[in-house]
Amino acid sequence: MTPVEIPVEQWPGAVREVTLGSSYAGGTRGSAVTVGGETALPFLGFEGAMPHRPVIAVEVQDMHPADWSAELQAAWGDAMDDAAVWAQKAVEAGADLIALKLRSCHPDQGDNSCENAVRTVERVLAAVPVPLIVYGPGAADKDNEVLVAVAEKTKGEQLALGLCEDKNYRTIVAAALGNGHAVIAQTPIDVNLAKQLNILISDMGLPLERVLMDPTTGALGYGLEYTYSVMERLRLAALMGDTMTQQPMICTAGEEAWRQKEGRAEGDVPEAWGALAERGVAWEIATATTLLQSGADILVLRHPASVGAIREAIDDLMKGA
């Protein structure tokens, strides 16, 4: 019998490579992280390359997030009181990157100053050798102020600054452009909106080698399938050669999974849901694993147990890539 001929898809396009973290020209990182570069769908080594493994960023906030799930509070404990300590613990748990959210600068969360935000970023940079993603507090005007201040004081570190949205990208892109950083472009689960924002950012002169796409993450049970399909479509378009979809993708699987009732409710839920101790982590693992399949290059996670499980999954999947 003749051997079965395995159909192999040959793609003309490839995902761009984006590097975060630098150890020269002002950068102090012990290691850089490069993502992207795929010439096939995720982990299908029999038809193309996945030169860089997907990486895990662990979310750290600059104030104790009292509204987080009790499971997360228990997992990180007192480390949550100090972003630098928290970041160190996250690296010990297996984080390739730290995603630092400057939440205390939000007008509803104390309206902390830009100076303090910069100080926090510098302390985290000093505490860990891995590259940083820095998120503003999530209020448009304050995001601009804080991220510009951070970008200027960390020139050369090659941070990823987020979030750039269609109404709020110019200031952040300009700050990244002048200080050697990358940006995260977020659009609401839509292929064309994602393309459009990449075009707008690129038109400002920021090289696309410094742009990550955040397609907006829906958690398991809360819109995951929409994110999954939009990511598949974006990645297929990238491989088919559509240059404005060829950015590596970042997904906030942890935040979304732990925000849901399944990640928070203890007692007073059906027994079939299982205990919160297992359920929250299960929700995060299933969300993250599904997004790896649809092309996530960076997964932002919250629980150390999920970090461990997803690291193992990536180790295994890369054997096929």
Added chain:
Amino acid sequence: MALSGLQIYKLLPQTNCKECGFPTCLAFAMKLAQKGTELDKCPYVSEEAKTSLAAASAPPIKLITIGAGDRAFGVGNETVMYRHEKTFVHQPGLVVRVKSDAADLAEVAGRAGAYSVDRVGMTLMLDGLAVEDAGGGAAAYAAAVAAARAAAPGLPLVLMSADAAAIDAALSGGAAAEKPLIHAATASDWQAMAEVAKKHGCPLAIRSENGDIDGLEALSEQVRGAGVEDFMLDPGTKSLSADLAAATQLRRLALKKGARALGYPIVSVATAPTWQAELVRATQAVGKYAGVIILDHFEPAMLYSLLTLRQNIYTDPQKPIQMEPKLYEIGSPTPDSPVLITTNFSLTYFSVAGEVESAGIPTWLLVADSDGQSVLTGWAAGKFDAEKIAKTVKISGIEQKVGHKKLVIPGHVAGLSGEVEEELPEWKIMVGPRDAVDIPNYIKNVWGA
């Protein structure tokens, strides 16, 4: 693989006799290719042509039914690689495995049969129980299968053994009537397994080792040659990366190459030493083409996650699950109860309804027709705007049911409050929270204040 009109034409008599009702054989062939008519309209078609056409029009992945009765389930009949291309149709069966000599076999069987969760108005359940032969001989295995059947009546079964005699004994003991899946025929014992499957009319899984697709094809030909028509494919992979490669290749071969020998649904033995690793493997199997997924851990959190994921992935992307737009009464609302409005995307509805219900707050919940879109996407698409909100309020009859005129709109559309006030001048428009989970607090602390 479907044939083109020209390919069909070559199989027809090409006499243009018109007896089929079409002016020419070519016109008839074109219509056949579009599935607009039936081949038997042609009185002169050859047997050979009938066979090739029937083979060509068969689905690329055969539909296999496991079990009998209410809980039987079908897998296969898939037509696309990516769900956005059309939709995935037959969700994979989730099956929990238990060893035939396990002391808690009956208990696990009972729990597997009874396990269920409600989500967005649907009841999600496990699909079956796999009884794995611990090697105690045919009689012991048959007894274990009988015990499992007694503990979980009607729950479809997967009979897992390398010993055809043990499977035969279990089936002869009464299990055959329930059409369990037999797992598995391998290169070394396929004759005996095929015989048992044929004798009892049960579907049969064939297994190769470590993703050996050539081996699966060879086995498929042999088993088909022996007269077994309903089977499934287990590529025998043992890691995530190998699972993914094999499942992708099998699906492609069936859909893109029309490989008949490989046009059957996949069995994924997704078991792992920890439930976390098993969840990862099974999660991948749900999205990546499995027809039956076998699990070892009865961990409710894992099962709930997988059932939810399966529901997500197998939802038709063109038809989000929708609610009927109307006024819903949550609890027993009175004229003093709060009035909330949201969209008719089922997940949105159930998130809101679930929160107020579990907080014990009787509520009037108005559901606007947003074509099944969520609040944010509905707003972005112009399906949930001030006009729609006002119209929903007016036609609902809510004005006659409450003594107040306070309407809570979702926090995500806070920007609409001014416009809604213009449309509904008698109402006080209040902006609620963005997330459903914060609604009970909002009603307690803001609404009543």
